[in-house]
Amino acid sequence: MAHTEQDILAGLADIVSEExxxxxxxxxxxxxxxxxxxxxxxxxxxxxxxxEEKFGAKIPDEEVKNLKTVGDAVNYIKANQAA
Amino acid sequence: MTSPRPTVVVTGLGATTPLGGTAEETWQAALAGRSGAGPxxxxxxxxxxxxxxxxxxxxxxxxxxxxxxxxxxxxxFAQYALVAAREAWADAGAPEVEPERLASSxxxxxxxxQTLLAAWESLRTKGARRVYPLSIPMLMPNSAAGTVSxxxxxxxxxxxxxxxxxxxxESIAYGLHLIREGLADVVIAGGSEASVHPLPIAGFxxxxxxxxxxxxxxxxxRPYDTDRDGFLLGEGGAILVLESEEHAKARGATIIxxxxxxxxxxxxxxxxxxxxxxxxxxxAMADAVRDAGANPKDLSHxxxxxxxxxxxxxxxxxxxxxxxxxxxxxxxxxxxxSMTGHxxxxxxxxxxxxxxxxxxxxxxxxxxxxxNLDPAVDLDVVRxxxxxxxxxxxxxxxxxxxxxxxxxxxxxxxx
Numbered sequence: 481m482a483h484t485e486q487d488i489l490a491g492l493a494d495i496v497s498e499e500x501x502x503x504x505x506x507x508x509x510x511x512x513x514x515x516x517x518x519x520x521x522x523x524x525x526x527x528x529x530x531x532e533e534k535f536g537a538k539i540p541d542e543e544v545k546n547l548k549t550v551g552d553a554v555n556y557i558k559a560n561q562a563a
Numbered sequence: 564m565t566s567p568r569p570t571v572v573v574t575g576l577g578a579t580t581p582l583g584g585t586a587e588e589t590w591q592a593a594l595a596g597r598s599g600a601g602p603x604x605x606x607x608x609x610x611x612x613x614x615x616x617x618x619x620x621x622x623x624x625x626x627x628x629x630x631x632x633x634x635x636x637x638x639x640f641a642q643y644a645l646v647a648a649r650e651a652w653a654d655a656g657a658p659e660v661e662p663e664r665l666a667s668s669x670x671x672x673x674x675x676x677q678t679l680l681a682a683w684e685s686l687r688t689k690g691a692r693r694v695y696p697l698s699i700p701m702l703m704p705n706s707a708a709g710t711v712s713x714x715x716x717x718x719x720x721x722x723x724x725x726x727x728x729x730x731x732x733e734s735i736a737y738g739l740h741l742i743r744e745g746l747a748d749v750v751i752a753g754g755s756e757a758s759v760h761p762l763p764i765a766g767f768x769x770x771x772x773x774x775x776x777x778x779x780x781x782x783x784x785r786p787y788d789t790d791r792d793g794f795l796l797g798e799g800g801a802i803l804v805l806e807s808e809e810h811a812k813a814r815g816a817t818i819i820x821x822x823x824x825x826x827x828x829x830x831x832x833x834x835x836x837x838x839x840x841x842x843x844x845x846x847a848m849a850d851a852v853r854d855a856g857a858n859p860k861d862l863s864h865x866x867x868x869x870x871x872x873x874x875x876x877x878x879x880x881x882x883x884x885x886x887x888x889x890x891x892x893x894x895x896x897x898x899x900x901s902m903t904g905h906x907x908x909x910x911x912x913x914x915x916x917x918x919x920x921x922x923x924x925x926x927x928x929x930x931x932x933x934x935n936l937d938p939a940v941d942l943d944v945v946r947x948x949x950x951x952x953x954x955x956x957x958x959x960x961x962x963x964x965x966x967x968x969x970x971x972x973x974x975x976x977x978x
Contacts, residue, residue, distance in 0.1 A: 501632030522696040529692060 482561055483535055488554045495530045496550070499523050509551035517550075527553075536562035568743045571823075572978060573919050574816045575655025575804030577647040577753075580913060581797050581904055584623025585650055589913070590920045592622075593902050593928045594949045600780035600795055600904060603764075611761045615773045617780035618759045619797035619904030636697055637710060638675035639757035643800030643909070644707035645714060648751050652715060655804035656816055664748040666719040667711040668738045669802070670730030672908030672965070673758050675702030680762060707755050707800075719747040725908070727965030728868075730754050731801060732911025732973055736825035738805045739973075748810040753912035755800035764796060770835065774871060784905075785932035786869035786876050786898030787940045794870040797904025801912035803919065820922040823857065823958065823976040826850030830968035837875050837964060841882025844970045848886040848960060851972035859890035861958040862974075864927045866914045868962045869898030870905050877939045879962065884941070894960075895952065897945045898930040911963030911971060918961040918975045925952045 483491070493507035502517055513519040519527065524547075528539045531553070537560040539547075547553045578585065581599025582592035592599075599619040608616045625642045626634055634642060648669075652658075682698040700706055705723040712721035720741070724733045731754025738752035767773045774793040776783035784795035803822075811818055826847040832838035852859055868879055876898075883891050899917055906913055921927055927950040936944065961973040 499632070499635070501630055525696040 483558070485554055485558055488535060488557050489550070491534055492531060492550060492553055495527050495534065499526050507550055509549065509554060511550050512548050513550070531557060569745070570808035570821060571739050571742045572806055572808050572811050572818045573803050573820045573822055573975070574658070574806045574811050574818060575651040576819065576916050576919060577649065577651030577654060578799065578801040578913055578916050579621055579623060579625070579643055579646045580799040580801070580906070581619035581622055582902060584628065586916050588622070590917065593899055593917065594926065596902065596929050596931045596947060598781035598902050598931065599797065600783060602780065607761045611765065613761060613764055614768050615764055615775055616777045617783065618764070619795055620759050621799060636701070638678040638701045638706060640671055640675060640755045641701070641707040641710045643757060643798070644669050644753070644755035644802065645710055647753060647755065647800035647802040648711045648714065651751065651802040651804050658749055658804070658806065658814060658816065660749045660810070662716045662718040664719055665715065665717040666722065666738070666741055666747040666750045667708045667717045668722040668724070668734045668741070668750055668752040669708040669711055670724045670726070670734035670754040670908050671704050671707055672725065672727045672730050672756055673763065674704030675706060676763060677757060677760055678702040680760070711751050715751060717751060726969040726971070727967050728905065728907050729911050729963040729965035729969040729971040730908035731913065732915060732961060732963035732971040733827065733969065735803060735805070735822065735912060735915050735973055736827055736971055739822050739825050742805060742807050748807050750805045751802060752805050753800065753802035754909040756907040756909040757798050758907055759796060759798045767796065772872065782932045784871045784901045786867070786871045786901050786930055787937050787944055788933045789935040789937045791871045791873060791876065793872055794900065795904035797906045799906050799909050799913065801909050801916045803912070803915055818978040820919045821976045821978050822973065824851045824854030824974040826854060826972045828970045830970065832968055835966045837878040839874070839878050839881070841878050841885055843968065844879060844882035844962070844964060845886035847970035847972040848882065848962065851960060851974040855958065855974040855976060857958050857974065859887040862887065862890070862894050862960055863952050863957055864895045864897070864921055865960045865962065866918050866921070867896050867898050868964050870900055877937065879964070880940050880942055891942060894943060895927040895945045895950045896942045897928050899928050901931045911961065914961045914963065915973055915975070918959045918973070921952065921959055922957050922975055922977055925957065926950065927952055
């Protein structure tokens with residue numbers, strides 16, 4: 481059962497909120513992790529690993545730095561989730 | 564021609580302890596003679612066959628005062644330091660100070676042991692990729708000093724003195740020196756510890772250091788009692804805002820007390836046992852009084868280290884006699900660990916907060932649970948109810964000793 485884009489966005493918003501304290505409603509597809517949401521590289525690692533577990537999508541470390549916006553992460557997870 | 568060294572004053576107090584969520588709540592509970600002891604999580608006791616089933620845990624859980632993200636990204640010991648530091652800073656009137664003239668000095672005995680063990684558990688059960696990326700900065704013993712520096716923009720330095728149960732007191736002594744040396748105008752100084760966890764409990768139990776009075780936790784900590792059988796493990800954080808008199812006066816701060824002197828020594832006797840003659844401890848006490856430019860006759864109250872261990876309590880009594888001789892007869896001696904439990908690296912800082920409060924309110928807090936005073940204790944112990952301190956200028960001593968042979972004494976005076 482693949483996750484929909486909405487599912488992934490909502491789940492990711494919760495993970496980001498849990499890790500950084502920003503309100504989940506602030507975590508929208510157009511937001512950049514670094515500038516808009518103040519996510520540092522350590523937090524980004526945690527978010528990636530937690531998302532991997534939640535959605536069954538491998539996010540290799542070298543891919544993590546290419547995920548500039550929340551939307552990038554949603555798309556990556558959607559494309560790479562376990563079928 | 565050297566200029567006279569600056570006088571150092573205390574302008575803010577903060578604490579989160581087994582007796583209360585603030586320094587004031589803690590002090591009032593201590594004056595009322597309350598115990599902070601209570602049962603440990605039953606599953607811990609069962610899962611690990613803990614022989615000791617009680618401890619003194621925080622009265623106000625940090626989750627009630629910190630943001631969720633703060634509790635996630637900081638080890639509990641750094642959380643306790645942050646809570647206490649915020650209170651102390653507000654109590655001092657949030658001093659305006661150049662960042663380069665503001666330092667932090669926050670000690671701990673053990674540091675982020677809970678984070679270390681949780682990370683080890685993640686590694687063992689889920690592999691390296693599941694180890695929380697902040698594990699290292701969370702578990703390092705300097706994370707409390709770093710967190711406090713970050714919170715208040717302290718750029719003169721962030722210092723961590725680790726000397727077991729004297730860490731808190733030694734960190735305050737270090738703050739005193741920073742201001743006297745002209746390296747800072749304001750220092751956020753104290754200690755924190757979060758060791759109420761099965762592993763430290765098991766370790767201390769194996770040393771036979773803890774009281775095993777499982778049927779009566781509230782009376783387990785009984786310094787100077789003939790039937791004392793070890794300490795009550797506590798946790799918490801305590802912070803003082805130290806400031807040069809000049810800086811405090813210039814901003815119209817309320818001055819609670821002076822930090823008049825400090826004395827530090829080492830026993831070089833045994834890694835965990837106190838030197839029974841108390842030579843090193845007495846030197847630290849005498850040095851603190853001398854450093855304060857005072858005489859033993861000026862001392863009216865001692866907040867003793869008094870952990871409720873059979874050997875430690877009487878070694879300290881011997882050291883007090885050795886340092887002050889007959890003058891010790893007129894000193895009101897209090898063992899507040901009878902109520903708070905032993906906060907390890909935060910203990911000396913909490914007792915420094917008590918010392919400042921005892922000067923402010925002219926009261927020595929009580930020692931509870933003494934049913935039969937050990938005949939070896941030939942001092943004027945304040946029992947059960949607080950004691951009014953005499954008129955005039957006060958000088959109060961706070962003693963702390965730690966595994967490793969550390970002895971630290973702080974002298975606080977009326978301003």
